[in-house]
Amino acid sequence: CTHYLFIVVVAVNSTLLTINAGDYIFYTDWAWTSFTVFSISQTLMLIVGACYYLTFTGAPGTATYYALIMTVYTWIAKGAWFALGYPYDFIVTPVWLPSAVLLDLVYWATKKNKHSLILFGGVLVGMSLPLFNMVNLITVADPLETAFKYPRPTLPPYMTPIEPQVGKFYNSPVALGAGAGAVLGCTFAALGCKLNTW
Secondary structure (H helix, E strand, O other): OHHHHHHHHHHHHHHHHHHHHHHHHOOOOOHHHHHHHHHHHHHHHHHHHHHHHHHHHOOOOHHHHHHHHHHHHHHHHHHHHHHOOOOHHHOOOOOHHHHHHHHHHHHHHOOOOHHHHHHHHHHHHHHHHHHHHHHHHHHOOOHHHHHHHOOOOOOOHHHOOOOOOOOOHHHOHHHHHHHHHHHHHHHHHHHHHHHHHO
């Protein structure tokens, strides 16, 4: 019972995070900051649930199945979001599936070695998800057009950040998300595995 409850709770929370993860296209001033934060949050929600599920069943493939659950939940939730007048296309790409496939491959290739799953799987998911999230951003409608079409509350002028130098590595939201995700991903992979031994 605890196992299924956990899967439902984490998958639902992942879905809620993902609904909000599209909001970076509305905040034109803080778009890249929001992109980085949401990339990291999605990475952690994916990896803790997927590692728990993967080590619980011991069957490579269940991480991808977990990501599929997240994706389907999100599509359903996005249907409700669309009914409220929001654009449907601003996060429908299944960005977690390729990262979850990498997690399954690590578990399979290392002969179900839990420590390798934590280290290699955590790094791979943490580094890959921001890349797939950027692909998601590229495939949606023009962010500026959408931001003006669907206005949202924004920050007051005195909190608006200075425009960063574009093109520098340390200002790249993908690089920052991947770096932080790689470190935190291992921690949350360990947490997901540890939840099976409480």
